[in-house]
Amino acid sequence: AAGVIQSPRHLIKEKRETATLKCYPIPRHDTVYWYQQGPGQDPQFLISFYEKMQSDKGSIPDRFSAQQFSDYHSELNMSSLELGDSALYFCASSAGTDVSYEQYFGPGTRLTVT
């Protein structure tokens, strides 16, 4: 079965640079969520999109922005990177926003800021 695809899998950037993370949801899934997981920490919700509209916003820094495109893929844009942005970034998708639609997670993008 098709899963959530994230690219790149690993990314190394320097402070103050920008990064773009991409997420391709499971086919026919219209909802995308972004989470940030620091070392030894639980995933923290950043932002979500339903049918290409932002549906919820969590602890996402103003330096970050995201959008969902017409083909339902999503991109997380991160600017003025800081050392503290180093983390695993997960994208999850679901078939809708109802609770019966579980979120399925991608393999993550490991971002390292030096």
Place this chain on the structure above:
Amino acid sequence: EDQVTQSPEALRLQEGESSSLNCSYTVSGLRGLFWYRQDPGKGPEFLFTLYSAGEEKEKERLKATLTKKESFLHITAPKPEDSATYLCAVQAIGGTYKYIFGTGTRLKVLA
């Protein structure tokens, strides 16, 4: 504030030694509680969804139960391949669909 707490933080079991992981939650209203398994460096893998107190779900050696304040993940006769971090998450009522995760229980099953 909605909160999820998992215990213990880490657990070492001998192969075949059954045990339970706990997930306590405080939410204004529970829409659903979810259990995930996460292997190092990988994305969380969905295990179960529980919606209401008294509900139980099973999958192979795992059984999840739910009360009004907590959920348990029972592991019966675990095998080394069950070693992973088990995450609990809740989705609260109130117009938001985000998951609130606990910090997880790191399970190590020794052969």
